[in-house]
Amino acid sequence: MAPLTSDPTTLLLVALLAYLLGSVPFGIVITRAMGLGDLRQIGSGNIGATNVLRTGNKAAAAATLVLDAAKGGIAVLIARAMVGEDAAQVAALASFLGHLFPVWLRFKGGKGVATFLGTLLALSWPIGLACCATWLVAAALGRISSLAALVAAASSTFWMLALGQGRMLFLGIILTLLVFWRHSANIQRLRAGTEPKIGQK
Numbered sequence: 001m002a003p004l005t006s007d008p009t010t011l012l013l014v015a016l017l018a019y020l021l022g023s024v025p026f027g028i029v030i031t032r033a034m035g036l037g038d039l040r041q042i043g044s045g046n047i048g049a050t051n052v053l054r055t056g057n058k059a060a061a062a063a064t065l066v067l068d069a070a071k072g073g074i075a076v077l078i079a080r081a082m083v084g085e086d087a088a089q090v091a092a093l094a095s096f097l098g099h100l101f102p103v104w105l106r107f108k109g110g111k112g113v114a115t116f117l118g119t120l121l122a123l124s125w126p127i128g129l130a131c132c133a134t135w136l137v138a139a140a141l142g143r144i145s146s147l148a149a150l151v152a153a154a155s156s157t158f159w160m161l162a163l164g165q166g167r168m169l170f171l172g173i174i175l176t177l178l179v180f181w182r183h184s185a186n187i188q189r190l191r192a193g194t195e196p197k198i199g200q201k
Contacts, residue, residue, distance in 0.1 A: 014079045015091070017075075018091035018092075018094035018095040020103070022095030023102035023104055023105075023109070025102055026063070027048055027064045031055060034060050039052060048064065048112075048114060049114055068099065072099070073118040073119060075122075077122050088122070088123060089123070089168070095119060096112055096175060113149040124163070126159075127156065127165055131152045131153075134148075134151060144198065145198050146190065147195070153176045156172045157172045157176060
């Protein structure tokens with residue numbers, strides 16, 4: 001199929017569809033399907049994989065991680081294939097916002113780390129892999145998921161410049177700022193030394 005023209009109406013439609021895909025709260029869907037209760041009443045109340053892990057079910061946490069990343073990546077890949085690169089970046093931002101502010105949960109969503117990484121992998125897999133590796137190293141050293149997320153997000157703009165993807169820089173800055181904003185409470189706990197470690201209930 002030939003790419004469609006990336007006029008404002010098309011980009012708006014891409015943004016809407018990507019937002020709806022990003023809004024799917026896989027953490028809640030999976031925990032309910034597996035009889036683990038309402039995720040919003042567990043741990044931090046967050047709908048992401050880190051909080052799913054606090055249920056003690058690693059399979060549920062892994063499934064949430066993969067699906068939350070996939071919904072961002074799929075939105076990007078479809079938009080790129082059908083419209084073009086501008087639409088891919090629009091889809092990345094819209095799907096990320098969908099996870100942060102899902103219409104299905106009265107706009108109270110997650111912190112977006114998995115979706116952030118999924119969109120980067122789809123936009124430019126070398127940058128996505130570099131950010132995933134940064135997260136893994138930071139998580140291994142600090143054993144704190146939120147700290148690893150902040151380090152990975154902050155590193156994304158560096159990787160974009162280092163790997164010659166300056167066209168993504170503006171989007172990368174916006175996504176990074178959103179990640180930091182959604183982690184504001186975590187940042188306060190990190191400063192106070194009270195942020196829970198990975199796997200801690």
